[in-house]
Amino acid sequence: MGKSNESIQQLSRIIRDANSIVAICGADMVSASGYTDLESDDVFYDIEMKYGASTPELYSSRCYNTRPEQFFEFYRNEVICEKEPSAGYYALAELERRGKIRSIITKDVHGIPQKAGSHRVLEYHGNIYHNECPKCKRQYSIDYVKQADKVPRCEQCNSVVRPKIVLPGEMVPNHVMTEVVNAISQADVVLLLGVTDPFYEIEKMIQYYNGDKLVYIRETIMEPDDRVNIFINDKVCNVLPEAII
Ligand SMILES: [Zn+2]
Known part of the structure; x- marks a missing residue:
C-alpha cells in the first residue's frame, strides 16, 4: 500500500494549494453511508x-x-430514508469550513452532504426534502409526504404532491446543468469520489474542466484514462479524511 500512501500525500499537497475544489460524489459514497x-x-x-x-x-x-x-x-x-453520513462527507464539510470547496455535486437525493455540515451543494437530481404541488406550487415537507394516507394530496387543490426530484428518464433542468458546468469550469481541482460509472454519466460535466488536477478515488480498479491525473485505488472514507489532516 506504499503507493497509496504516496498518492495520499500528493492529494494532500493538491488540496493544500487549492482554492476552488469541486467534489463529485458517486454511488459508493452513498452506499458507504448505509443507503x-x-x-x-x-x-x-x-x-x-x-x-x-x-x-x-x-x-x-x-x-x-x-x-x-x-x-x-x-x-x-x-x-x-435517513442515515449517518460516511467519513468522506465529513471531510468535505471540513474542507468547506477551510474555504476550499467551490461545490459538492451529487446525483443523490438524500441531502447527505448537508447532514455532514456542507452548504455548497449542487444536487442535480433534487432532494427528497423539497415537495411541491405541480399545479398551485404549494410546498410540502417530507413529513407531509411520509404521513399521508397512501397518496399525498395538495391541501389547496387536491393534486398529487410531487417530490422535487429528477426521476430516471427525466431531464435535469437547464439552469441546474448550467450551475454544474459553471462550477466545474471554474474549479482548480476536481475530485471524483466513489463514482462507479466512470465518465458515462459525468462525461458531459468533466469536459468543462480546464485544469490538470482531476483526482479519482474509488475502491474498484478501473481502466487507465488520460483525463485522470491521479487515481487512488481505495475507499473515499479511507483516503479523504487522511489527506486533509
Ligand atoms: Zn395545489
Missing part, C-alpha cells in the same frame, strides 16, 4: 418480489402519473 443502491442486482430482485414490478417501472414519472398509490408505497419504503 441502499436501488440499481444493484440484489436489490433489483428483492423489489420485483416485493412489488411485482421492477425499480425502473416503480421509480418513474409514468408510475407517479398513472399509479400514484404504487409510486408512493415504493417511494416511502425504498427511497425516503
Whole structure:
C-alpha cells in the first residue's frame, strides 16, 4: 500500500494549494453511508418480489402519473430514508469550513452532504426534502409526504404532491446543468469520489474542466484514462479524511 500512501500525500499537497475544489460524489459514497443502491442486482430482485414490478417501472414519472398509490408505497419504503453520513462527507464539510470547496455535486437525493455540515451543494437530481404541488406550487415537507394516507394530496387543490426530484428518464433542468458546468469550469481541482460509472454519466460535466488536477478515488480498479491525473485505488472514507489532516 506504499503507493497509496504516496498518492495520499500528493492529494494532500493538491488540496493544500487549492482554492476552488469541486467534489463529485458517486454511488459508493452513498452506499458507504448505509443507503441502499436501488440499481444493484440484489436489490433489483428483492423489489420485483416485493412489488411485482421492477425499480425502473416503480421509480418513474409514468408510475407517479398513472399509479400514484404504487409510486408512493415504493417511494416511502425504498427511497425516503435517513442515515449517518460516511467519513468522506465529513471531510468535505471540513474542507468547506477551510474555504476550499467551490461545490459538492451529487446525483443523490438524500441531502447527505448537508447532514455532514456542507452548504455548497449542487444536487442535480433534487432532494427528497423539497415537495411541491405541480399545479398551485404549494410546498410540502417530507413529513407531509411520509404521513399521508397512501397518496399525498395538495391541501389547496387536491393534486398529487410531487417530490422535487429528477426521476430516471427525466431531464435535469437547464439552469441546474448550467450551475454544474459553471462550477466545474471554474474549479482548480476536481475530485471524483466513489463514482462507479466512470465518465458515462459525468462525461458531459468533466469536459468543462480546464485544469490538470482531476483526482479519482474509488475502491474498484478501473481502466487507465488520460483525463485522470491521479487515481487512488481505495475507499473515499479511507483516503479523504487522511489527506486533509
Ligand atoms: Zn395545489
